[in-house]
Amino acid sequence: MQPNFPNSLALLRQAESDKLYHKLLLQLDKDFKLANIPIEIISPITPQELVSLLREKIYRLIMENVTKCLDLFYIVDIPEAALAELEGEDAVEKAEYLSFLLLKRTWKKVWYKERYS
Numbered sequence: 655m656q657p658n659f660p661n662s663l664a665l666l667r668q669a670e671s672d673k674l675y676h677k678l679l680l681q682l683d684k685d686f687k688l689a690n691i692p693i694e695i696i697s698p699i700t701p702q703e704l705v706s707l708l709r710e711k712i713y714r715l716i717m718e719n720v721t722k723c724l725d726l727f728y729i730v731d732i733p734e735a736a737l738a739e740l741e742g743e744d745a746v747e748k749a750e751y752l753s754f755l756l757l758k759r760t761w762k763k764v765w766y767k768e769r770y771s
Contacts, residue, residue: 666701677764689726713749
């Protein structure tokens with residue numbers, strides 16, 4: 655597992671090369687459902703499309719329903735300290751960063767489940 659990815663696309667390329675991309679999509683879908691946030695991750699979806707979809711979804715959550723956004727990050731298990739770092743950032747930058755955090759944490763869960771199950 656590569657612990658430090660420079661961006662979301664690099665992370666998703668690694669997931670593809672490890673043949674875990676589909677499991678990552680399933681985990682994302684599961685986490686969004688647990689947070690009661692509708693999202694349509696339609697397969698086949700390219701990594702670029704997935705990044706755009708997540709960024710747009712999180713942007714809308716930030717703008718329209720911050721509580722649901724926080725619920726999602728609690729379910730995914732993103733540390734509150736990472737969220738606190740975003741004070742003062744604009745919504746687009748927040749959405750980009752939060753999408754990356756979401757993908758990193760989801761990737762970690764999928765990778766560990768695959769490796770140690």
